[in-house]
Amino acid sequence: xxxxxxxxxxxxxxxxxxxxxxxxxxxxxxxxxxxxxxxxxxxxxxxxxxxxxxxxxxxxxxxxxxxxxxxxxxxxxxxxxxxxxxxxxxxxxxxxxxxxxxxxxxxxxxxxxxxxxxxxxxxxxxxxxxxxxxxxxxxxxxxxxxxxxxxxxxxxxxxxxxxxxxxxxxxxxxxxxxxxxxxxxxxxxxxxxxxxxxxxxxxxxxxxxxxxxxxxxxxxxxxxxxxxxxxxxxxxxxxxxxxxxxxxxxxxxxxxxxxxxxxxxxxxxxxxxxxxxxxxxxxxxxxxxxxxxxxxxxxxxxxxxxxxxxxxxxxxxxxxxxxxxxxxxxxxxxxxxxxxxxxxxxxxxxxxxxxxxxxxxxxxxxxxxxxxxxxxxxxxxxxxxxxxxxxxxxxxxxxxxxxxxxxxxxxxxxxxxxxxxxxxxxxxxxxxxx
Amino acid sequence: xxxxxxxxxxxxxxxxxxxxxxxxxxxxxxxxxxxxxxxxxxxxxxxxxxxxxxxxxxxxxxxxxxxxxxxxxxxxxxxxxxxxxxxxxxxxxxxxxxxxxxxxxxxxxxxxxxxxxxxxxxxxxxxxxxxxxxxxxxxxxxxxxxxxxxxxxxxxxxxxxxxxxxxxxxxxxxxxxxxxxxxxxxxxxxxxxxxxxxxxxxxxxxxxxxxxxxxxxxxxxxxxxxxxxxxxxxxxxxxxxxxxxxxxxxxxxxxxxxxxxxxxxxxxxxxxxxxxxxxxxxxxxxxxxxxxxxxxxxxxxxxxxxxxxxxxxxxxxxxxxxxxxxxxxxxxxxxxxxxxxxxxxxxxxxxxxxxxxxxxxxxxxxxxxxxxxxxxxxxxxxxxxxxxxxxxxxxxxxxxxxxxxxxxxxxxxxxxxxxxxxxxxxxxxxxxxxxxxxxxxx
Ligand SMILES: Cc1cc2nc3c(=O)[nH]c(=O)nc-3n(C[C@H](O)[C@H](O)[C@H](O)COP(=O)(O)OP(=O)(O)OC[C@H]3O[C@@H](n4cnc5c(N)ncnc54)[C@H](O)[C@@H]3O)c2cc1C
Ligand SMILES: Cc1cc2nc3c(=O)[nH]c(=O)nc-3n(C[C@H](O)[C@H](O)[C@H](O)COP(=O)(O)O)c2cc1C
Ligand code: SF4
Ligand code: SF4
Ligand code: SF4
Numbered sequence: 001x002x003x004x005x006x007x008x009x010x011x012x013x014x015x016x017x018x019x020x021x022x023x024x025x026x027x028x029x030x031x032x033x034x035x036x037x038x039x040x041x042x043x044x045x046x047x048x049x050x051x052x053x054x055x056x057x058x059x060x061x062x063x064x065x066x067x068x069x070x071x072x073x074x075x076x077x078x079x080x081x082x083x084x085x086x087x088x089x090x091x092x093x094x095x096x097x098x099x100x101x102x103x104x105x106x107x108x109x110x111x112x113x114x115x116x117x118x119x120x121x122x123x124x125x126x127x128x129x130x131x132x133x134x135x136x137x138x139x140x141x142x143x144x145x146x147x148x149x150x151x152x153x154x155x156x157x158x159x160x161x162x163x164x165x166x167x168x169x170x171x172x173x174x175x176x177x178x179x180x181x182x183x184x185x186x187x188x189x190x191x192x193x194x195x196x197x198x199x200x201x202x203x204x205x206x207x208x209x210x211x212x213x214x215x216x217x218x219x220x221x222x223x224x225x226x227x228x229x230x231x232x233x234x235x236x237x238x239x240x241x242x243x244x245x246x247x248x249x250x251x252x253x254x255x256x257x258x259x260x261x262x263x264x265x266x267x268x269x270x271x272x273x274x275x276x277x278x279x280x281x282x283x284x285x286x287x288x289x290x291x292x293x294x295x296x297x298x299x300x301x302x303x304x305x306x307x308x309x310x311x312x313x314x315x316x317x318x319x320x321x322x323x324x325x326x327x328x329x330x331x332x333x334x335x336x337x338x339x340x341x342x343x344x345x346x347x348x349x350x351x352x353x354x355x356x357x358x359x360x361x362x363x364x365x366x367x368x369x370x371x372x373x374x375x376x377x378x379x380x381x382x383x384x385x386x387x388x389x390x391x392x393x394x395x396x397x398x399x400x401x402x403x404x405x406x407x408x409x410x411x412x413x414x415x416x417x418x419x420x421x422x423x424x425x426x427x428x429x430x431x432x433x434x
Numbered sequence: 435x436x437x438x439x440x441x442x443x444x445x446x447x448x449x450x451x452x453x454x455x456x457x458x459x460x461x462x463x464x465x466x467x468x469x470x471x472x473x474x475x476x477x478x479x480x481x482x483x484x485x486x487x488x489x490x491x492x493x494x495x496x497x498x499x500x501x502x503x504x505x506x507x508x509x510x511x512x513x514x515x516x517x518x519x520x521x522x523x524x525x526x527x528x529x530x531x532x533x534x535x536x537x538x539x540x541x542x543x544x545x546x547x548x549x550x551x552x553x554x555x556x557x558x559x560x561x562x563x564x565x566x567x568x569x570x571x572x573x574x575x576x577x578x579x580x581x582x583x584x585x586x587x588x589x590x591x592x593x594x595x596x597x598x599x600x601x602x603x604x605x606x607x608x609x610x611x612x613x614x615x616x617x618x619x620x621x622x623x624x625x626x627x628x629x630x631x632x633x634x635x636x637x638x639x640x641x642x643x644x645x646x647x648x649x650x651x652x653x654x655x656x657x658x659x660x661x662x663x664x665x666x667x668x669x670x671x672x673x674x675x676x677x678x679x680x681x682x683x684x685x686x687x688x689x690x691x692x693x694x695x696x697x698x699x700x701x702x703x704x705x706x707x708x709x710x711x712x713x714x715x716x717x718x719x720x721x722x723x724x725x726x727x728x729x730x731x732x733x734x735x736x737x738x739x740x741x742x743x744x745x746x747x748x749x750x751x752x753x754x755x756x757x758x759x760x761x762x763x764x765x766x767x768x769x770x771x772x773x774x775x776x777x778x779x780x781x782x783x784x785x786x787x788x789x790x791x792x793x794x795x796x797x798x799x800x801x802x803x804x805x806x807x808x809x810x811x812x813x814x815x816x817x818x819x820x821x822x823x824x825x826x827x828x829x830x831x832x833x834x835x836x837x838x839x840x841x842x843x844x845x846x847x848x849x850x851x852x853x854x855x856x857x858x859x860x861x862x863x864x865x866x867x868x869x870x871x872x873x874x875x876x
Binding site for chain 1: 435442468475476479481485496500501508509512513723
């Protein structure tokens with residue numbers, strides 16, 4: 001069986017599955033049970049300043065976008081950081097870390113953007129024996145109105161400044177958790193690196209309103225008739241997070257910086273994808289909140305089975321493997337030509353491919369009287385829409401055209417060479433290929 | 435319809451070859467990948483899932499279904515097989531409608547359970563066709579265990595013991611290993627030599643020697659085994675059958691249903707198995723249903739299953755009863771055999787209609803019969819066995835018998851219902867207790 005042991009910033013964990021800072025990691029009771037269930041590590045629910053803790057709403061905090069069968073696709077929350085006393089949390093962290101030395105224990109922190117506030121809390125966190133800290137610069141609701149969370153994460157200078165304080169007053173690894181509520185994710189990542197961060201983790205939640213109650217005219221979740229935007233997470237955010245991760249992994253200023261991938265990790269496959277995109281591990285919140293801690297068993301068995309199948313003996317074997325294949329649009333090969341092909345044996349004649357192509361794409365599917373659907377190669381631009389809307393997996397496939405054959409759509413011979421937009425004659429700023 | 439179905443008497447080849455082929459192929463064709471993923475998607479991944487509680491071997495059903503849903507059927511198979519080494523057979527023969535699927539929350543909610551049995555088959559088949567055996571033996575312990583009976587109980591115990599590093603010798607009286615998996619289960623539940631294939635696959639763990647044609651009470655004695663081995667597991671099932679005990683029961687054509695079923699399972703060509711035009715089966719359990727259904731599938735024209743109580747008291751599940759009815763078996767209830775008539779061979783069988791108190795009502799029923807199959811229960815055979823409880827070997831929850839160093843499980847042991855899956859569970863649990871005993875941890 002493949003070895004899932006992960007070494008992230010020198011912090012070892014038996015597998016790359018950590019629970020993200022959120023309700024699953026809110027207290028000793030949860031975290032002990034999470035470790036018993038097999039989680040490799042946790043980022044403790046974000047701690048705030050000493051003194052009276054924050055107060056959460058006492059009505060609904062969650063709203064959800066459901067798929068078929070009420071599957072949770074996207075989760076929206078308006079919860080704040082921990083609403084429990086600082087010392088209670090610190091004592092619990094100390095005890096759990098002592099009893100579970102082989103699991104990663106990271107403490108998430110959010111205190112005001114003042115040096116003293118950080119100077120006060122960091123030694124206390126250090127004393128717990130936890131393996132590192134994560135700076136919550138991401139929470140997009142409530143805390144951001146108080147100048148913390150995403151309010152800091154949206155200003156690279158603040159990120160750099162606070163990170164620097166943390167490196168100064170804390171001896172162990174510092175992870176900066178980024179907010180996706182920003183135009184260019186590379187900027188805060190660069191700032192974190194400048195401030196001396198050991199790693200970045202992303203994403204925190206995305207500003208969201210999941211729905212409006214059409215009777216009360218209040219956004220969901222509704223607190224006494226009023227709602228506010230919350231933070232969106234769960235399977236729906238994975239593509240956004242994965243893209244942001246790829247930007248950081250690719251950008252020269254941040255390349256090579258350790259990344260902890262977060263956002264919609266629901267199965268082993270999601271985790272594997274994040275790792276191929278350069279992440280050293282993943283963090284999970286919504287999947288655990290939907291299915292319970294036991295979900296990690298599938299993640300562990302699935303990842304190790306896939307690694308065995310591919311001959312990967314360790315996480316490092318495939319970490320970042322997809323990064324070199326992630327590029328800018330302008331470098332995609334325009335001489336690569338494919339055509340959709342419908343396997344008539346698998347086709348159930350639903351006509352979805354036809355509707356999609358005829359109404360919204362390139363009118364490249366023909367429908368006969370007896371409901372036989374065939375691709376018109378003269379029209380097909382290989383957009384992939386039919387493949388994705390067809391209810392039968394692999395019924396429609398994209399078939400690459402061999403070099404030397406003629407593309408019936410353009411009448412041109414398919415060339416063997418690589419040629420992208422930078423050299424294309426239609427590009428006004430084209431430069432000749434070197 | 436071929437003419438030969440009307441031919442009186444007991445004869446083979448009543449149907450044309452295509453009909454036999456269709457009749458004895460898979461009852462539930464396997465799910466393909468797409469169907470499996472669609473079926474798996476319906477599982478809610480329940481907490482402390484009721485389906486697990488309902489499974490005698492405690493398979494982690496939500497986990498294995500999620501493993502199928504996430505594209506790792508081999509991991510799913512390992513989840514199943516680590517609890518139930520005969521997960522492949524159980525997927526085919528378990529009365530899921532009375533076990534996991536009855537407990538499924540979607541059965542409660544919609545009357546449509548998640549297809550747990552078929553998903554289990556999908557996963558185990560996926561692994562087993564690759565010929566992969568997913569478990570490895572622990573370091574040899576030097577301890578030796580004798581297992582009597584190569585049925586599900588014995589083989590499950592043997593596998594677990596071998597995995598834990600013990601050397602196991604399995605003795606079976608019959609020429610082939612497998613027990614009722616090989617000689618009893620209906621043909622259409624386990625076609626294409628699955629039972630034998632599963633035994634071969636199971637034995638790949640190593641450390642198990644199977645000696646067939648060796649019977650306790652004949653060339654083996656319990657005392658002898660105790661002297662030679664560190665522990666003994668008895669899993670010899672129920673070899674005997676109850677007698678009919680009515681006038682004329684010794685006439686030709688009055689047969690044990692299990693013998694008829696075994697003949698059918700062992701036939702190289704089902705068309706060669708003779709069956710009567712008029713068949714009467716007596717009993718209300720799975721054996722009775724299987725004998726009746728398979729008689730019908732062999733081409734018997736009239737098959738009547740006669741049971742002494744009401745339908746709800748039958749051991750066979752509603753699914754099994756409906757299956758029989760759908761194949762054209764007539765089910766008669768509240769009737770007990772009174773006499774078998776005929777001149778040398780059975781011609782007719784006469785029943786008393788009885789009330790709920792089993793007392794004759796005075797009304798009778800006579801049915802034409804070329805064959806009468808008795809399926810009124812099997813019994814434990816043999817003497818010099820450990821103490822009995824009722825008619826089975828008394829065991830505690832760990833399978834320990836009254837004799838030190840001797841465990842028992844499966845149909846021959848007290849408690850539990852007589853199902854393949856229960857036999858597997860009891861064999862496994864006894865093996866764990868034997869292991870604890872041999873490792874000196876109890
Ligand atoms: C016709 C029929 C249909 C059935 N259908 C189903 C079904 O669909 N689903 C289900 O769950 N259950 C079914 N059952 C029940 C199921 O088959 C049994 O519960 C299960 O096989 C019991 O396993 P076992 O290992 O205890 O005994 P068995 O399977 O009976 O195995 C006992 C083994 O011990 C051997 N043996 C016996 N005596 C000796 C001896 N003295 N020395 C050495 N070896 C000996 C036998 O040859 C046999 O191989 C059916 C039973 C019958 C009879
Ligand atoms: C209810 C809830 C509370 C959260 N609280 C915190 C928090 O205190 N600190 C933090 O850094 N992130 C918090 N998050 C964000 C998660 O840690 C995580 O970044 C996000 O949910 C994306 O991961 P997911 O798609 O696996 O849920 C919270 C998320 C949820 C749903
Ligand atoms: S999940 Fe638990 S705490 Fe939340 S509303 Fe339901 S019962 Fe209350
Ligand atoms: S969408 Fe797929 S199944 Fe439906 S008609 Fe098109 S090819 Fe056939
Ligand atoms: S009870 Fe049904 S839905 Fe729930 S875990 Fe079991 S199979 Fe899935």
